[in-house]
Amino acid sequence: MCGIIGYIGPKSVVPILVEGLKKLEYRGYDSAGIAVVNGDQIQVRRVKGKISALEKSLDKAPLNGSYGVGHTRWATHGRPCEENAHPHQDCTGSLVVVHNGIIENYLPLKRKLKEEGHTFRTETDTEVIAHLVEKYFKGSLEKAVLHTVREIEGAYAIAVLSTQDKGKIVAVKSGPPAVVGLGEGEYFVSSDINPLLSHTQKIVFLEDEEMAVIEPQGVKFSDLEGNVLKKKVDQISWSPLMIEKRGFKHFMLKEIIEQPQVVRDTLQGRISLDSGKICLEETGISSKHLEKIAKVVIIACGTSYHAGLVGKCFIETLAQIPVDVEFASEYRYRDFILDEKALVIVISQSGETADSLAALRAVKEKNPLSLSICNVVNSSIARDTDGVLYTHAGPEIGVAATKTFSAQMAALALLALHLAQVKGRLDEKTRLSFIEDLLRIPHLMENILNQAESIEDLALKFISFSHFLYLGRWVNFPVALEGALKLKEISYIHAEGYPGGEMKHGPIALIDEKMPTMVIVPKDRVYDKMLSNISEIKTRAGYLLAVAFEDDKEIQDRVDKVIPIPPINPLFTPFLTTLPLQLFAYYIAAKRGADVDQPRNLAKSVTVE
Ligand code: AGP
Numbered sequence: 001m002c003g004i005i006g007y008i009g010p011k012s013v014v015p016i017l018v019e020g021l022k023k024l025e026y027r028g029y030d031s032a033g034i035a036v037v038n039g040d041q042i043q044v045r046r047v048k049g050k051i052s053a054l055e056k057s058l059d060k061a062p063l064n065g066s067y068g069v070g071h072t073r074w075a076t077h078g079r080p081c082e083e084n085a086h087p088h089q090d091c092t093g094s095l096v097v098v099h100n101g102i103i104e105n106y107l108p109l110k111r112k113l114k115e116e117g118h119t120f121r122t123e124t125d126t127e128v129i130a131h132l133v134e135k136y137f138k139g140s141l142e143k144a145v146l147h148t149v150r151e152i153e154g155a156y157a158i159a160v161l162s163t164q165d166k167g168k169i170v171a172v173k174s175g176p177p178a179v180v181g182l183g184e185g186e187y188f189v190s191s192d193i194n195p196l197l198s199h200t201q202k203i204v205f206l207e208d209e210e211m212a213v214i215e216p217q218g219v220k221f222s223d224l225e226g227n228v229l230k231k232k233v234d235q236i237s238w239s240p241l242m243i244e245k246r247g248f249k250h251f252m253l254k255e256i257i258e259q260p261q262v263v264r265d266t267l268q269g270r271i272s273l274d275s276g277k278i279c280l281e282e283t284g285i286s287s288k289h290l291e292k293i294a295k296v297v298i299i300a301c302g303t304s305y306h307a308g309l310v311g312k313c314f315i316e317t318l319a320q321i322p323v324d325v326e327f328a329s330e331y332r333y334r335d336f337i338l339d340e341k342a343l344v345i346v347i348s349q350s351g352e353t354a355d356s357l358a359a360l361r362a363v364k365e366k367n368p369l370s371l372s373i374c375n376v377v378n379s380s381i382a383r384d385t386d387g388v389l390y391t392h393a394g395p396e397i398g399v400a401a402t403k404t405f406s407a408q409m410a411a412l413a414l415l416a417l418h419l420a421q422v423k424g425r426l427d428e429k430t431r432l433s434f435i436e437d438l439l440r441i442p443h444l445m446e447n448i449l450n451q452a453e454s455i456e457d458l459a460l461k462f463i464s465f466s467h468f469l470y471l472g473r474w475v476n477f478p479v480a481l482e483g484a485l486k487l488k489e490i491s492y493i494h495a496e497g498y499p500g501g502e503m504k505h506g507p508i509a510l511i512d513e514k515m516p517t518m519v520i521v522p523k524d525r526v527y528d529k530m531l532s533n534i535s536e537i538k539t540r541a542g543y544l545l546a547v548a549f550e551d552d553k554e555i556q557d558r559v560d561k562v563i564p565i566p567p568i569n570p571l572f573t574p575f576l577t578t579l580p581l582q583l584f585a586y587y588i589a590a591k592r593g594a595d596v597d598q599p600r601n602l603a604k605s606v607t608v609e
Pocket of ligand 1 (some may be wrong): 301302303304347348349350351352353356399400401402489602604605606
């Protein structure tokens with residue numbers, strides 16, 4: 001997820017772009033840049049790092065211009081570095097583009113443009129847009145952009161300017177957000193309204209497949225066929241801070257709500273819908289290498305470890321390959337045995353967790369094939385493995401991992417299906433059926449998030465409890481661990497996650513009216529066993545909450561409260577069963593007045609051992 005901004009008007013453009021980028025920084029902050037038009041010249045400044053680094057560079061060597069565009073990056077293709085920072089230019093340097101999104105077909109386009117003589121300077125997908133506009137430019141910038149967007153596939157919100165058709169910024173939206181601000185004699189385009197509110201409250205929200213041509217005298221809107229559109233102008237009265245959280249009280253809640261889109265973004269471009277094949281060439285690990293894998297070892301910490309436990313079930317069920325899941329902080333000290341048939345997967349959203357990095361370095365001495373699943377491009381762990389499968393969750397500001405957990409599970413589902421495909425472990429019909437189920441998940445997640453209010457009402461009944469037990473089995477045992485971790489790390493209530501089958505080996509002694517239990521009990525292969533757990537707890541006066549399928553009539557009479565979820569392929573239930581537990585923990589913590597986004601004693605990335 002990145003942030004784009006553009007300005008045309010009588011004011012000095014550089015401060016407006018920089019201030020605007022600061023308000024977009026939460027969308028991505030590994031590199032940034034601006035391009036401004038000064039006479040017949042485009043002046044470009046790009047830096048690796050945050051907006052503050054761009055500001056310092058501009059203080060040292062100022063730029064001047066009458067209009068321009070800016071970008072703050074969350075890298076998805078190409079390392080975070082100055083040359084990959086936006087804005088990107090065409091061969092002549094008379095045209096620049098800033099982009100938020102992913103161009104899925106950029107590699108074939110890049111190859112063709114290179115054959116036609118275009119010179120590329122970056123590793124990014126975005127740069128193909130600049131060269132396509134250059135290729136199709138015949139005097140009208142908007143016509144060249146219209147021709148360009150007909151050729152690109154994927155998700156994009158772009159802003160383009162050129163000194164060959166001066167005095168205009170052309171913006172197109174197809175997927176990621178783009179809004180236009182209508183000031184007094186000045187006009188803006190941005191990824192969201194936060195940078196605009198200090199200038200104007202008149203906002204036009206572009207819809208998908210719409211274009212805005214922004215000029216000093218006003219803005220023209222059209223569809224991608226060039227038909228003029230009359231757009232509604234909204235009057236927005238939100239405060240800038242509210243916008244950054246999009247009106248949510250905490251980043252954590254915003255990130256919980258973002259999860260359906262995050263799963264879509266992580267799956268996007270990696271499943272070929274016509275062939276039903278999984279395409280993971282981008283990892284840098286070939287199918288030939290994966291064919292010989294006979295064992296998988298997943299290494300991670302915290303929530304990422306829980307994702308690894310879910311991934312274990314995915315890989316064992318779909319690819320029939322044995323999987324061990326290890327705490328990085330433990331594995332690194334073990335006399336572990338690994339051979340050339342092992343695939344080591346390190347899961348880390350930050351890509352900087354010290355224990356995971358240390359475990360990876362220890363493992364590399366045995367030279368197994370290594371793959372990381374990271375959310376930060378070019379992070380240390382991503383750089384240190386043979387291949388990397390990035391989650392496209394965008395920056396996660398809340399210390400408690402939520403959307404990155406769902407994104408990690410999506411990446412692991414893709415990997416499990418890919419391994420099954422490479423090793424021929426699933427017939428086509430079965431594989432296609434799993435892929436269809438996977439693609440339905442974002443919509444089903446939205447159904448659950450739409451009932452957030454009822455989960456809030458339920459959660460508020462438990463703010464004074466001091467202990468909680470979470471029970472799950474098979475693919476939902478990790479969800480029990482994750483639900484307990486969420487509650488304890490943001491509300492400071494003691495909570496334990498346990499495999500349901502372990503209750504009779506000790507924890508059942510804890511059960512009384514002061515120890516409520518959350519059971520995760522979708523209709524799957526362990527449903528009946530979970531019903532036994534429920535009966536054991538019920539007879540001991542324990543309060544029971546259950547996350548269960550909405551069409552499960554039996555469970556209603558066995559527990560005190562049901563949190564319903566839509567039925568889904570049992571293997572993929574963690575995508576759905578996790579959401580109510582995240583919301584449950586969030587609402588309890590928020591009501592208890594805890595610092596939800598920055599809980600005490602915690603850090604977003606544990607870069608110390
Ligand atoms: C989870 O909510 C915590 N933020 C923490 O357990 C986290 O998952 C763990 O530190 C691992 O972080 P990583 O994914 O960046 O490696």
